[in-house]
Amino acid sequence: MLGLGQTYSNVNTTSCRQIGQGVLSGCEDIIVDSETGLAYLACGRLRARQHWLHPDDPYDLAHEEEVDRVYVMDENDIYSEIKALERASNGSLRPFTQDFRVHGFDIYWSPGARQEMTFMFINHQLQQNAVSIFSHKRGTDYMVHVETVASDLLNSPNNILAMSQRAFYATNDMRYLRGIMREISKYLRLPNAHVVYRSEQGEFGIAAKGIRYANGIAKHQDWIYVASSGDPGLLIYKALPDHSLVLHGRIAFKDSVPDNIFIDPLTGQLYCASILKALETFRYFKHPSLDTTATAGTKVLCLTPQDNSSARFDIQPILIDSGRLMPTATIAAVQRRNQVKRLLIGGVMSDALVVCDSII
Numbered sequence: 001m002l003g004l005g006q007t008y009s010n011v012n013t014t015s016c017r018q019i020g021q022g023v024l025s026g027c028e029d030i031i032v033d034s035e036t037g038l039a040y041l042a043c044g045r046l047r048a049r050q051h052w053l054h055p056d057d058p059y060d061l062a063h064e065e066e067v068d069r070v071y072v073m074d075e076n077d078i079y080s081e082i083k084a085l086e087r088a089s090n091g092s093l094r095p096f097t098q099d100f101r102v103h104g105f106d107i108y109w110s111p112g113a114r115q116e117m118t119f120m121f122i123n124h125q126l127q128q129n130a131v132s133i134f135s136h137k138r139g140t141d142y143m144v145h146v147e148t149v150a151s152d153l154l155n156s157p158n159n160i161l162a163m164s165q166r167a168f169y170a171t172n173d174m175r176y177l178r179g180i181m182r183e184i185s186k187y188l189r190l191p192n193a194h195v196v197y198r199s200e201q202g203e204f205g206i207a208a209k210g211i212r213y214a215n216g217i218a219k220h221q222d223w224i225y226v227a228s229s230g231d232p233g234l235l236i237y238k239a240l241p242d243h244s245l246v247l248h249g250r251i252a253f254k255d256s257v258p259d260n261i262f263i264d265p266l267t268g269q270l271y272c273a274s275i276l277k278a279l280e281t282f283r284y285f286k287h288p289s290l291d292t293t294a295t296a297g298t299k300v301l302c303l304t305p306q307d308n309s310s311a312r313f314d315i316q317p318i319l320i321d322s323g324r325l326m327p328t329a330t331i332a333a334v335q336r337r338n339q340v341k342r343l344l345i346g347g348v349m350s351d352a353l354v355v356c357d358s359i360i
Contacts, residue, residue, distance in 0.1 A: 018352035027346030037337025044068030099125035104159030171214035189230035216260035227258040
């Protein structure tokens with residue numbers, strides 16, 4: 001898991017390139033609209049991301065450069081910003097005035113009206129961790145704030161799974177937001193992370209617990225998958241009528257640490273960006289410099305269901321990057337649009353987006 005003493009050679013990286021240097025930076029998560037093939041990316045300044053990666057470290061909040069941004073991108077590498085707006089008391093639209101520091105996010109498409117989209121963002125605001133919800137109509141260049149919700153159970157949120165326009169599951173990667181116990185939990189891989197559920201009525205409850213660093217979360221058919229970074233692998237759950245999650249199985253990762261999960265709705269395949277050298281990655285997240293993380297590395301895994309159960313998979317590594325293409329990755333997403341099929345790779349502390357044209 002830690003990658004001590006290991007060296008890695010690049011595999012399937014010759015068709016990969018960086019785009020959006022300095023703009024598509026810190027893109028921790030990517031969602032692709034399966035109907036249009038448009039990709040949505042949540043990105044931001046690397047320095048600001050260090051603040052919620054290491055909340056105990058000194059940080060000059062008063063001089064933070066700008067808020068995070070959301071982009072939409074087509075198959076020709078043409079991208080544009082989706083502006084975050086809110087309604088003033090007179091009903092007019094104005095720029096979103098709350099803190100906007102995005103970690104994971106998800107999109108809910110309204111049944112029968114997929115042009116109506118609900119964006120849900122893990123938002124590491126200065127005063128509290130929260131989930132900010134926006135409405136967006138496909139084809140427009142803005143999204144309108146609906147609500148920002150917080151709870152004591154959203155103590156260290158990482159990723160989110162939208163279940164409706166209001167309901168969601170969210171992972172808390174650790175029990176402690178800051179302090180020595182957070183460091184102890186991280187390095188001893190204590191099983192104190194959990195998944196919370198927020199209902200249509202706005203009530204929060206714990207859906208699953210006892211997880212070692214709960215990270216990405218995704219759903220396909222009746223199965224919900226949670227990445228456990230502390231005990232590397234994917235946990236497979238089913239939801240009960242009360243929305244609690246029952247564990248049905250686990251997929252172990254042998255030599256890498258999973259982050260976010262992307263599910264290809266056309267094939268049911270899971271794509272998982274995973275870290276090869278955890279200690280090198282911790283070091284990079286503290287002091288971003290490509291020179292110090294040339295061997296941190298990324299492995300992208302494709303998990304193909306063996307049958308209709310979606311609980312057993314064939315696991316195939318489809319890309320290995322030694323750390324030269326990008327320091328490490330947090331998301332790998334498949335984009336299909338106008339006969340183009342390619343892989344988009346983002347990283348929470350990467351200064352650009354990586355696009356691979358011919359590995360899938």
